[in-house]
Amino acid sequence: MDTVSQQRISKLHPSVRKEVEKIIEECNTVLTGRAKVRITQGLRTDAEQTALYNQGRITSGKKVSNAKAGQSIHNYGLAVDICLIIDGKAASWDTAKDWDNDKIADWYECVKIFARYGWDWGGSWKTFKDLPHFEKKGSNWRTLIKKKKDNDGYVII
Template sequence: MDKITLQRIEKLHPVVRNEVMQIIKECDEALTGRAKIRITQGLRSFEEQEKLYAIGRITSGKKVTNAKAGQSIHNYGLAVDICLMIDGKTASWDTAKDWDNDKVADWYECVKIFAKHGWDWGGNWKTFKDLPHFEKKEIDTKKGPVKATWRTLLKMARDKNGYVII
């Protein structure tokens, strides 16, 4: 696991950090070729979200998100975006390439591992597919599972570090 991925995991919500470490470890073990996983985005501030939402609306460029500040699971540290790092040097978002020649695209090997851990993949969305995106939509708590929708998360109290109290 590379240093950048580790730094991004450390900023995720504490309830998912260990699970994300395990997912990335499993992905890296499954990918026996030249590709390894890098988290390109984890926790995102409301300010960062507003800037992304403005692209294609207020600023030039193609729209990159339909989520305003507070409407992205990234804003709560419960989502990650990934890429494949080829030979530790080149970022790739190629979902078809099979770098380890095991007859399964490396990207989909990772999609399966995230799914096994209960993470939703943006590639399964009906509209505005987001292939690099994975989010934890159900959090296990002492009181039972909690659906982690942005509407629910937005209303939750926060701890001293700014994380929603789950």
């Protein structure tokens, strides 16, 4: 697993860190070709979430989020976004490419692994498809926003 992913995992909610490590390691084992998984986003601050929400609304660019601060599972460290790193250099979000030539798109190999561990995929959402996004099943911002936080700032679950 690359250092960027390790750093992002270290900031996730403590209850999912080990599990995400296992998921990424399993994905990287299954992907026997040129692609490996990188976490591009994990825990996101309220300020970062506000900036994303404002994009395409108040600031220029395409809308990338329908979630305000506190409404994203990223704000609780219970979600990750991924990409595939090809040959250790180039980032890819190509969900159809089969870099290891095993007749299964590498992205979907990872989707299956996340699902086995009980993670929902943003690509399955009916309205706003978010292909790079995975979140711990059962995470609900309406519930999480009401929970108390520990000394490190993570919700107590």
